[in-house]
Amino acid sequence: MADYTHDLIVIGAGSGGLGAAGFGGAIGLKVALIDKTVKDYGGECLNYGCVPSKALLHVAAQFAGARKASRFGLEVSGKADFSRVMTYIHERQDIIRKHESPDYLQQEYGLDCIVGEAMLTGRHEVSVNGKRLTAPRIVLATGSRPRHLAVPGADLVKQYDNESMFSELDELPDHLVIVGGGPNACEIAQAFRRLGSAVTMLNRGDRLLDNDPAAAAAVLESRLRDEGVAIRHHTEIKRFRDAHIAELVTEGVPEGTLTFSHLAVAIGRQVRTAGLGLELAGxxxxxxxxxxxxxxxxxxxxxxxxxxxxxxxxFSHGAEKHNTDLWTNLLSPVDRKHQLKNFSWVTFTDPEVATFGLTPGQLQEAGTAYETIEQTFAHDDRAVAADYREGILILYLSKPAFGSAKVLGGTMVAPGAGEMIQELLLLHQLDLDYGKLTNKIYAYPVGSRINQKPARDRAQKRLLSKWTKKALQFAYRLQNR
Structure with missing residues (x-):
């Protein structure tokens, strides 16, 4: 056996790298974890993604709540002090960073944490800080970077993305233009509108949230428009005249100009490959x-x-899933293949849009028969009391010849939807009958009672069929003569 310096080398200390290296260290392997700077430890999620964006949304929700309270007599006005907002965000990051620093990881998991530029220099070899490290297995957790617009005049404009927004933006935009219509674009749009910016979204598609059902996306779009976000579909930037004026096209037709103070791009990400020496390692x-x-x-x-x-x-939890699979494969002779049957994702707007399990496209591709159930929140008592009656629950259920249906997947739009779908995801993951929710007793009036409503409706429909009613009547009269 070759004489290696480590059992495992992991390049990149974000969500993927921390999971890969942390488990290796926890079981006593000698693991090297490498990233460029101390601050890069924690990766995209901590530094530029999940943590700062959710802290931003939390602050923005305070402003939204105060404005809603005006209907009950509270008087509020003004915009956010952006420096205070950013201070709060950075404080939250620092709390979490303490448990993702090189010193903590080295002490807690016994990792050999190295700060420096790593480069593959052989099939089992990595060079960093002039040193040569070797291992029988190497994991690349090198992350991705935001895509930017590459239209004429793009070099004239500062294009903020999720990375630079939380490290370089130092003022509340007067008019923020956001290019994109996905989860990140929607979250940014709502947050900055609530903080006091004028916000315009330019979306090249025909709706928001392409990976979620159209009915769910429509609920969120209606809320964003009600809050004052201008949304323009089928619209792209043709070119920039200067740092603050863009020429637009809608379905290929010139649509005039748009003036803005700041520009944010949320048009996807691309894998980092530059400078890693990939070819040298095959x-x-x-x-x-x-x-x-x-x-x-x-x-x-x-x-x-x-x-x-x-x-x-x-997603950060995508990295968690990858590591669960990877470590199963590294420790077992039977390899686990990547598949997304039990995956979920959440857009953390207000209301949240939470999707789990299999999508209609995946079900159709697999030839799986299913039925779609749409449950409105219009008459849900908690939704009525808390004013989110526009919410919706969409479920995809199996169509068995006998027995109860299984939950195959679905989407919920509601405040806290990401939390409320969890029992549905568990039913799906454990392949349990949806009917098991029928007799569950929920504390009244918790929001997750909505998960039970379609199950009870289906049970009641069976129970109140003509012949079932006759049988129940006979049983009652027999027992109560």
Whole structure:
């Protein structure tokens, strides 16, 4: 056996790298974890993604709540003090960063944490800070970077993205233009509108949230418009005249100009590959992505990718799933193949849009028969009391010849939807009958009672059929003569 310096080398200390290295260290392996700077430890999620964006949304929700209270007599006015907002965000990051720093990881998990530029220099070799490290297995958790607009005049404009927004933006925009219509674009739009900015969204598609059902996206779009966000579909920037004026096209037709104070782009991400020395290790790319199979192996079978570097679902919990699969494969002779049957994602707007399990596209591709149930919140007591009657629950249920239906997937739009779908996701993951919710006793009036409503409706429909009613009448009269 070769004489290696480490059992495992992990490049990148974001969500993917922390999971890969942390488990290795926890079971007593000698693991090297490498990232460029101390601040890069924690990765995208801590520094530029989940943590700061959710802190921003939390602050924005305070402003929204205060404005809603005006109907009950509270008088409020003004905009956010953006420096105070950013101070709060950075304070939240610092709390979490304490448990993701090199010193903490080294002490807690016994990791060999190295700060420096890592480069693959052989099939089992990494060079960093002039030192040569080797291991039988290497994991690339090198993340991704935001895509930017590449239209004429783009070099004249400061294009803020989720990274620069939380490190370079130092004032509340007067008019923020956001290019994109996905989750990140929607969250940014609502947050800055609530803080006091004028906000315009330019979306090249025909609706928001392409990966969620159209009915769910429509609920969120209606809320954003009600709050004053201007949304323009089928619209793109043709070119920039200067740092604050864009020429627009709508379905290919010139649509005039749009003046803005700040521009944010949320048009997707691309895997980081530059400067890693991939070819020196026999790791190849295609169309900007690292070629990786369904078992997380690159073209060098001893080098793996997880997290955004895998080039598929770019979520922090996606990295968690990748690592669960990867470590199963590293420790077991039976490899686990990547698949998304039990995955979920949440857009953390108000209301939240939470999707889980299999989508209609996946079900159709697999040839799975299913039925779609749409449950409105219009008459849900908690929704009536808390004023979110526009919410919706969409479920995809199996169509068995006998027995109760299974939950195959679905989407909910409601405040706290990301929390409320969890029992539905568990039913799906454990392959349990949806009917098991029928007799569950929920504390009244918790919001998650909505999960039970379609199950009870289905049970009642069966119970109140003509012949069932006759049988129940006979049973009652027999027992109560």
């Amino acid at each position: 790791v190849y790319t295609k169309d900007g992505d690292i070629i990786t199979d369904a078992y997380y192996r690159t073209t060098n079978k001893d080098i793996f990718t997880v997290g955004d570097a895998y080039g598929r679902e770019m």
